Amino acid sequence: MIPEDLLYAKSHEWVMVEGDIATVGITQFAQEQLGDLTFIELPEVGDAFEAGNEMGSVESVKAASEIYAPVTGEVIEVNEELEDAPEKVNEEPYGDGWLLKFKIKGEPEGLLDAEGYADAINAEAD
Amino acid sequence: MKTIFEKSVAGREGCWPCEGLAEEAYIPTELLRDGDIGLPSASELDVVRHFTKLSQRNMGVDGNFYPLGSCTMKYNPKFTEVVAGLPGFTRLHPVLPQLQGAGGLCQGALEVMYETEHLLSEITGMHAYTLHPMAGAHGELTGVMLMAAYHKDRGNKKTKIIVPDSAHGTNPASAAIAGYDVVTVESVNGIVDPDALAAVLDDEVAGMMMTCPNTLGLFETHLPKIVKMLRKVDALLYYDGANLNAIMGKMRVGDVGFDIVHLNLHKTFATPHGGGGPGSGPVGVCEKLKQFLPISRVAKQEDGQFYLDYNHPKSIGYIAPFYGNFGVVLKAYAYILRLGGVGLTRATENAVLAANYMRKRLDGHLEVPYDRICMHEFVASAADQAKKGVRALDFAKALLDKGHHAPTIYFPLIVPESIMIEPTETENKETLDHFIDDLIEIAQLVDTNPEALQAAPVTLPVTRLDETKAARGMELTDDL
Numbered sequence: 001m002i003p004e005d006l007l008y009a010k011s012h013e014w015v016m017v018e019g020d021i022a023t024v025g026i027t028q029f030a031q032e033q034l035g036d037l038t039f040i041e042l043p044e045v046g047d048a049f050e051a052g053n054e055m056g057s058v059e060s061v062k063a064a065s066e067i068y069a070p071v072t073g074e075v076i077e078v079n080e081e082l083e084d085a086p087e088k089v090n091e092e093p094y095g096d097g098w099l100l101k102f103k104i105k106g107e108p109e110g111l112l113d114a115e116g117y118a119d120a121i122n123a124e125a126d
Numbered sequence: 127m128k129t130i131f132e133k134s135v136a137g138r139e140g141c142w143p144c145e146g147l148a149e150e151a152y153i154p155t156e157l158l159r160d161g162d163i164g165l166p167s168a169s170e171l172d173v174v175r176h177f178t179k180l181s182q183r184n185m186g187v188d189g190n191f192y193p194l195g196s197c198t199m200k201y202n203p204k205f206t207e208v209v210a211g212l213p214g215f216t217r218l219h220p221v222l223p224q225l226q227g228a229g230g231l232c233q234g235a236l237e238v239m240y241e242t243e244h245l246l247s248e249i250t251g252m253h254a255y256t257l258h259p260m261a262g263a264h265g266e267l268t269g270v271m272l273m274a275a276y277h278k279d280r281g282n283k284k285t286k287i288i289v290p291d292s293a294h295g296t297n298p299a300s301a302a303i304a305g306y307d308v309v310t311v312e313s314v315n316g317i318v319d320p321d322a323l324a325a326v327l328d329d330e331v332a333g334m335m336m337t338c339p340n341t342l343g344l345f346e347t348h349l350p351k352i353v354k355m356l357r358k359v360d361a362l363l364y365y366d367g368a369n370l371n372a373i374m375g376k377m378r379v380g381d382v383g384f385d386i387v388h389l390n391l392h393k394t395f396a397t398p399h400g401g402g403g404p405g406s407g408p409v410g411v412c413e414k415l416k417q418f419l420p421i422s423r424v425a426k427q428e429d430g431q432f433y434l435d436y437n438h439p440k441s442i443g444y445i446a447p448f449y450g451n452f453g454v455v456l457k458a459y460a461y462i463l464r465l466g467g468v469g470l471t472r473a474t475e476n477a478v479l480a481a482n483y484m485r486k487r488l489d490g491h492l493e494v495p496y497d498r499i500c501m502h503e504f505v506a507s508a509a510d511q512a513k514k515g516v517r518a519l520d521f522a523k524a525l526l527d528k529g530h531h532a533p534t535i536y537f538p539l540i541v542p543e544s545i546m547i548e549p550t551e552t553e554n555k556e557t558l559d560h561f562i563d564d565l566i567e568i569a570q571l572v573d574t575n576p577e578a579l580q581a582a583p584v585t586l587p588v589t590r591l592d593e594t595k596a597a598r599g600m601e602l603t604d605d606l
Binding site for chain 2: 033036038039059061062063086087
């Protein structure tokens with residue numbers, strides 16, 4: 001269920017690091033909890049964030065929720081297709097439903113591996 | 127179902143004997159319309175059937191139990207409609223009290239406003255009220271503007287407002303619209319914790335907005351301590367009166383130390399709301415904030431005459447045209463006088479009793495995460511059932527098939543798969559039992575026939591709506 005090759009923030013974002021580029025999305029667990037997404041507000045290319053900063057929000061039929069930058073760096077690409085098709089995040093959170101790409105500054109810190117994230121979800125459920 | 131326009135057949139009409147003045151008598155001739163206004167033509171019976179059927183498609187308090195948590199959908203007694211329909215009120219023009227010499231023509235209406243302000247002050251222990259805010263969130267914004275006016279007057283530099291995570295969703299929005307940064311304080315064991323508050327409280331805090339009981343239906347037991355902590359940094363305490371129905375007659379928020387309060391007359395004081403009518407969100411303040419209240423203020427001369435007083439140089443000014451939703455105020459005034467102090471207190475007792483009765487009857491059927499004595503509402507959770515594929519939404523839809531309005535779901539956010547139930551004081555025990563029996567039956571279906579719940583509702587004019595499509599593909603206009 002939780003891809004082994006990704007890193008995870010406790011706030012339910014996933015990160016795929018390739019060199020100094022990090023692709024970011026929200027996890028399967030997050031999209032399930034939110035339900036069908038209706039709107040996604042993302043930052044713009046060129047915006048810079050520190051890990052843990054609020055960088056946008058997602059709205060579903062149930063609620064609105066913030067999304068946080070899991071890494072420190074600058075946004076270099078945003079998944080434009082989500083504006084018209086937020087359902088991609090529900091359908092393929094780890095694939096076509098990716099949110100944005102960062103050029104990261106320094107090494108990612110404080111992220112969990114798949115096992116650590118699974119534990120975090122279980123702790124939250126209890 | 128066809129619209130009344132589609133049912134129109136040229137030449138059909140009904141008849142209604144006219145009483146009193148015809149429009150021509152008091153509308154100048156040159157302002158009267160002379161063309162056709164395009165109303166449908168239908169017989170009286172066509173009209174009666176059309177609108178009766180239309181009303182039957184609606185789910186309202188007059189027809190169904192309506193335990194919509196946080197909304198206080200109590201029964202709205204019909205006598206208040208009669209009072210609000212008295213021609214001495216309906217034929218008043220709102221400009222009258224502002225015209226030189228015309229104040230004498232609207233003394234009754236001014237007295238109603240004056241008296242209502244005083245009754246609300248008495249009920250909540252506040253010093254003065256404005257009736258102008260049009261609904262709850264408007265009251266909140268007014269309240270936060272009063273906070274800002276107070277701090278400005280004192281030369282305080284304040285940038286933040288604290289809102290607990292169990293507060294009403296509009297609180298952070300109101301604080302933000304007034305220009306403040308919103309700081310959230312997390313609940314501990316369902317209520318505000320003084321230590322958690324101390325961690326976010328500093329000199330830049332303008333105030334804190336609380337709902338008591340909070341959205342979990344729990345009483346905030348640390349209030350005296352919280353009041354002390356806020357006073358130390360000259361921060362004001364705001365009471366969101368959305369849940370006043372749980373404490374009216376039992377606790378006066380002014381006595382506890384709240385500085386500002388808004389009430390929802392359309393909830394606690396039984397005037398129609400939701401699809402049924404406009405709201406009213408009067409704001410009450412402690413003595414030191416009275417000078418900042420919006421203008422106009424209703425005042426009383428020594429000879430007993432009422433008039434509008436605009437001479438308040440420190441007022442935050444106008445927040446609404448005229449004097450708020452006067453018709454709602456009038457109904458609330460009638461309701462308060464009819465029930466009296468004893469009646470209002472009994473309403474509170476019955477509301478709290480009904481909620482606790484339902485909570486206990488649900489034992490073993492649906493989880494109640496903060497399971498202790500609640501106030502006028504409680505929050506259950508379908509988190510266990512959701513693991514089996516039946517979510518709070520499915521419970522809500524299945525209840526519609528049983529003839530009940532659904533409870534509030536997915537609010538408050540701090541309980542997963544929440545189902546928030548507020549019965550109000552106006553329901554009898556049979557109705558409460560009927561609802562709980564149905565809810566228990568639904569909970570049992572989770573194991574035996576989850577598909578039936580996922581398909582609900584099947585008995586209503588419209589079945590399961592595609593909420594996602596409704597939110598993603600919004601079309602809010604139509605070519606008529």
